Amino acid sequence: MKMDLPPKVKYIIDKIYENNYEAYIVGGCVRDSILGFEPNDYDITTSATPKVIKEIFRDFKCIDIGIEHGTVSVVIDDDIYEITTYRIEGEYKDHRRPENVDFTSKLEEDLKRRDFTINAMAYNEKEGLIDLFGGNIDIENKIIKTVGNPYNRFNEDGLRMIRAIRFSSKLNFKIEDNTLLAIYDNAQIIKNISLERITDEFNKIILSNKPENVIYLFKTKLLNYLNISSEEDENKIAELYKKISILNKFDKVLVKRLVALDYLIKELNINCNSFCKELVYSKKIIKNHNIILILMKEINIKELNKVKVKKILNRIDKSLFEEYLDISRVIYEDEKNFAKIIYILKEIEENNECYTVKNLKVNGKDIMALGYENKAVGEILNYLLKEVIIKPGLNEKSLLIEKIQEI
Numbered sequence: 001m002k003m004d005l006p007p008k009v010k011y012i013i014d015k016i017y018e019n020n021y022e023a024y025i026v027g028g029c030v031r032d033s034i035l036g037f038e039p040n041d042y043d044i045t046t047s048a049t050p051k052v053i054k055e056i057f058r059d060f061k062c063i064d065i066g067i068e069h070g071t072v073s074v075v076i077d078d079d080i081y082e083i084t085t086y087r088i089e090g091e092y093k094d095h096r097r098p099e100n101v102d103f104t105s106k107l108e109e110d111l112k113r114r115d116f117t118i119n120a121m122a123y124n125e126k127e128g129l130i131d132l133f134g135g136n137i138d139i140e141n142k143i144i145k146t147v148g149n150p151y152n153r154f155n156e157d158g159l160r161m162i163r164a165i166r167f168s169s170k171l172n173f174k175i176e177d178n179t180l181l182a183i184y185d186n187a188q189i190i191k192n193i194s195l196e197r198i199t200d201e202f203n204k205i206i207l208s209n210k211p212e213n214v215i216y217l218f219k220t221k222l223l224n225y226l227n228i229s230s231e232e233d234e235n236k237i238a239e240l241y242k243k244i245s246i247l248n249k250f251d252k253v254l255v256k257r258l259v260a261l262d263y264l265i266k267e268l269n270i271n272c273n274s275f276c277k278e279l280v281y282s283k284k285i286i287k288n289h290n291i292i293l294i295l296m297k298e299i300n301i302k303e304l305n306k307v308k309v310k311k312i313l314n315r316i317d318k319s320l321f322e323e324y325l326d327i328s329r330v331i332y333e334d335e336k337n338f339a340k341i342i343y344i345l346k347e348i349e350e351n352n353e354c355y356t357v358k359n360l361k362v363n364g365k366d367i368m369a370l371g372y373e374n375k376a377v378g379e380i381l382n383y384l385l386k387e388v389i390i391k392p393g394l395n396e397k398s399l400l401i402e403k404i405q406e407i
Contacts, residue, residue: 003033003123009081027120030129050064120133144174163201169209206257212248227273246330250330256327304341367404384404
């Protein structure tokens, strides 16, 4: 098997070999190359120690961040390449990271510490593909399987359980039976993993082309140990699996898929807290999620008209309303009403119809000039806005002043 290496990657590997050390690309870049995907980056593994790598690439900028774990970053023409020494990891006492890392001169020792067979392959043009654990066959058979005993791998790093689900979602691969059983049996380990790391993997699952695989988080009880769900009704979980495949009909927009997932869960009366509430998200994502979810619960797209649409636009950003419309369109399969509201939005924009106080043709100074005090100004502006939303033609300064004088 031959892979086309980028010139700079080939240069790094060749230069290390010139100094009598081994070097290979390793991990995800090898997997993606076999699958025909363009790798996002290239990790390089080597028998040379960090000290030797810095000496070999002394004419280039070297960054020491990660050097305690054997990684030196070499900068070539503003591109950064991580070069990591073959290593053996010590005991994992906290299910997150090894107590110590020792360097080794054997590639096999480095590969066997990795998570899944599809990520435990190495390659260079001199030796070809190094596949000691059947990763290439597992790619052909579309299987996610740990390197060695899955119970050991998950006890080393509990996040690997969610990563198995993530790779299954990303690649549309099946999780091998023993690996899946080990996730179920070791689910309690997930309590040791930071919510930030869990959130990152969870996001990758629901933003993948197979977001329905989030169901594995329910089936394996991982969510139970995260205190997110305590649902035991397998029929409800099965029904959720049927419905959440529609997440793939949405753009890969995180807030949109989070809202849709939470909404479907509540519709099925599944005992599950909001993922947005229990995992780690920015204030902006939480705020937008909550606004759209409230719209989903309180507003029926079939009952919307222009006046109601303008009242909503007065309260929230237009983009959030459009997210709500798209979620409703997909969940309720209602293209007709979706198209109707999109037409209304276009009409409001083209006619420059007013739906906020700042777009009224009068302002606070105009009202105060008529003899009103500050206290009354806000009330009058809100009154005028309600009138203008119903009667757009009323939004002329002379007409609004007449309206004020009638009060």
